Amino acid sequence: MKPIALVTGASSGIGKAIAKQIADHYHLIICGRRTSRLEALSKELNNKTQTLIGSFDVRDQSAVSHFIDTLPDEWQNISILINNAGNAHGMSYIHEGDIQDWDAMIDINVKGLLYVSRAVIPKMIKKQHGHIINLGSIAGTDVYPRGNVYNASKFAVDALTKGMRMDLNTHGIKVSEIKPGLVKTEFSEVRFKGDLEKAKETYLGYHPLQAQDIAECIAFMLSRPKHVNIGDMIVLPLAQASSTLLNKQQK
Numbered sequence: 636m637k638p639i640a641l642v643t644g645a646s647s648g649i650g651k652a653i654a655k656q657i658a659d660h661y662h663l664i665i666c667g668r669r670t671s672r673l674e675a676l677s678k679e680l681n682n683k684t685q686t687l688i689g690s691f692d693v694r695d696q697s698a699v700s701h702f703i704d705t706l707p708d709e710w711q712n713i714s715i716l717i718n719n720a721g722n723a724h725g726m727s728y729i730h731e732g733d734i735q736d737w738d739a740m741i742d743i744n745v746k747g748l749l750y751v752s753r754a755v756i757p758k759m760i761k762k763q764h765g766h767i768i769n770l771g772s773i774a775g776t777d778v779y780p781r782g783n784v785y786n787a788s789k790f791a792v793d794a795l796t797k798g799m800r801m802d803l804n805t806h807g808i809k810v811s812e813i814k815p816g817l818v819k820t821e822f823s824e825v826r827f828k829g830d831l832e833k834a835k836e837t838y839l840g841y842h843p844l845q846a847q848d849i850a851e852c853i854a855f856m857l858s859r860p861k862h863v864n865i866g867d868m869i870v871l872p873l874a875q876a877s878s879t880l881l882n883k884q885q886k
């Protein structure tokens with residue numbers, strides 16, 4: 636029996652690439668709101684591994700805890716939690732910010748991560764074993780203009796990762812974070828509310844990271860020997876030096 640990994644945000648981008656990358660080694664609980672996409676992914680992985688679909692909004696604490704608490708017996712034993720679900724919503728000056736965007740980022744990126752973690756971690760504590768990988772961002776170490784609340788949500792992920800690692804230190808549970816720079820996914824489409832031109836512009840003039848690049852790094856983190864915990868990993872495209880320095884004339 637393969638160990639079980641739960642991946643949030645598996646319907647798109649980095650989460651989907653992670654599921655595909657680790658499918659040979661884990662049975663997968665793939666989560667997100669867009670069930671038809673998760674069904675398509677499940678079909679795609681059918682010849683590699685068993686999958687279970689978790690259709691819930693991470694903002695809905697009772698839906699999260701109900702799903703995790705009522706998992707079929709054979710899916711209870713979660714060894715790996717990839718807290719990946721999240722997005723940026725909008726990009727405005729602080730005095731012009733949309734309150735709904737702020738709520739979405741705090742509720743999904745911070746509270747959603749907490750709700751899923753709170754439901755899963757007791758299962759790991761019982762076994763004194765597990766590995767949690769949180770999707771931070773360089774936006775969580777390096778603020779940029781009009782990034783304000785998204786930055787704050789990823790700084791929170793960074794703090795929570797460090798706090799989790801301390802609180803779980805005596806329980807044999809690894810806690811890691813990965814902080815990507817610019818990755819070409821649906822991230823910018825969501826941030827710019829479906830404005831495809833603006834989303835496309837984000838990735839022009841240089842070679843951005845692909846979701847697969849991050850998935851490979853996560854597979855590396857997961858495949859280290861028992862005594863090795865990669866606490867943090869910053870991964871940037873060659874053209875990006877920081878949140879605010881991007882070479883858009885890349886040859």
Ligand code: NAP
Pocket residue numbers: 643644645646647648649650666667668669670691692693694719720721722723743747770771772773814815816817818819820821822823825846
């Ligand atoms: P993406 O392609 O837009 O994927 C976001 C995923 O999160 C989707 O699967 C989405 O699924 C899920 N999600 C969003 N809101 C949710 C909610 N309320 N409940 C449940 N699931 C939700 O973006 P991505 O680039 O792969 O982003 C994945 C993670 O990487 C995020 O945490 C993001 O902050 C981080 N990151 C991205 C970049 C980048 O440049 N792309 C850089 C650094 C960090 P549904 O819509 O089906 O629910």
